[in-house]
Amino acid sequence: MKPIETPFSTIFIGFEQAYIYVWVSLEYKFMYVGMTNSRVGTLGRANQHLDMRGTLRERFLMEFGLDIDTVSDLRLYSFPLPKSYLFFSVESTYREAVEYLVQKQLLEMISQLSVKYSIISRVRSNERTRNSRIRNLANEIIIQLIKNLPQPNETDQRLIGRIS
Numbered sequence: 770m771k772p773i774e775t776p777f778s779t780i781f782i783g784f785e786q787a788y789i790y791v792w793v794s795l796e797y798k799f800m801y802v803g804m805t806n807s808r809v810g811t812l813g814r815a816n817q818h819l820d821m822r823g824t825l826r827e828r829f830l831m832e833f834g835l836d837i838d839t840v841s842d843l844r845l846y847s848f849p850l851p852k853s854y855l856f857f858s859v860e861s862t863y864r865e866a867v868e869y870l871v872q873k874q875l876l877e878m879i880s881q882l883s884v885k886y887s888i889i890s891r892v893r894s895n896e897r898t899r900n901s902r903i904r905n906l907a908n909e910i911i912i913q914l915i916k917n918l919p920q921p922n923e924t925d926q927r928l929i930g931r932i933s
Contacts, residue, residue: 784808787856787864789848789871789910792818792825793886795919796842797833800875801825801890804868806857811847828889846917848910866897870907871914874932882915908932 787806793799803824805814818825819837829837837843850856855863869892876888897903912932 785852785857787850789850789867791846791914793844793846793918794840794842795884797840798884798886800886800888801828802868802872802892803890804864806864811845815845832889846914848913862895862897865893866895866903867906868892869894870898870904871910874907874911
């Protein structure tokens with residue numbers, strides 16, 4: 770029996786830290802974009818998403834008619850936002866703006882990726898999406914996500930070049 774290695778690091782700690790995260794499954798070809806500033810970080814947020822009433826669980830059931838437990842290759846990519854009060858405070862519009870732009874860009878480029886993922890999360894726009902710093906953060910996240918997706922190919926690499 771091969772063990773499952775689960776590395777832990779400060780990336781999952783949410784004290785004065787906020788994250789954009791993306792759930793990905795190659796098997797079911799879906800992505801789910803989210804954000805958190807929770808003290809328990811993305812690992813704690815993952816627990817909430819996978820709980821019986823979790824948003825990811827409910828969205829997956831809605832989209833595929835299956836329980837999320839059937840997914841054998843579920844991955845969570847976490848992207849720390851700058852250590853700035855703008856992102857980790859209770860006020861969420863900056864985090865929500867990055868989250869929105871990440872999902873919007875993914876939807877726009879999905880047809881160009883080697884795997885045609887469906888996006889099952891829901892996000893909302895706000896006035897902060899016009900902020901150049903927010904746009905740059907979203908671009909950085911998209912580039913790193915595409916670089917680290919399972920089974921990237923040359924098409925995906927060329928797409929990264931167009932974002933930079």
